[in-house]
Amino acid sequence: MVKHIVTLLALLLLVSGCASRSTTLYEELGGEAKINEIVENFVYEIEYNETILPYFAESDIERFITKFSEQLCVFSGGPCEYSSDTMEQVHGGMNITEADFNLTVDLFINAMNKANVPHRLQNQLINRMTHTRRQMLYL
């Protein structure tokens, strides 16, 4: 009898442990492969946008891809570390206007649409990406 109770308790613990493990946004998105797809699309969007492209005139695009992907992974709760400067340090001297900030977000949304990311997940990711908006803008 005691043996059965112990087995039952062990099973209950196992089930509750599984139930409480929540899925991360990173997993819901589709992990590294989906983030790579979004970033590839985003770079393409920037490349063909004559307003935003000039901001990247002096940039090492491979580095941007690496750091930006890392950051999306961290923002979505993935198993990564972001290894660069703060958003204020990176963007502070660029004199980014509010209109250009919004346009960049639009380009990012295009990139997610082309990667078939559901809108519910798009909103969550944008929300996490734009919390440092004020520090990036030239106000």
Ligand code: HEM
């Ligand atoms: C939506 C929010 C944004 C996020 C989360 C974001 C994130 C990042 C990250 C992680 C990097 C790489 C940093 C590094 O190389 O160390 C980066 C670089 C860069 N971002 Fe943003 N960014 C955002 C908005 C913008 C906007 C609105 C612009 C311009 C209109 C912009 C222009 C740039 C440029 C030009 C670089 C390259 C900097 C360099 O070459 O040193 N970003 N961004």
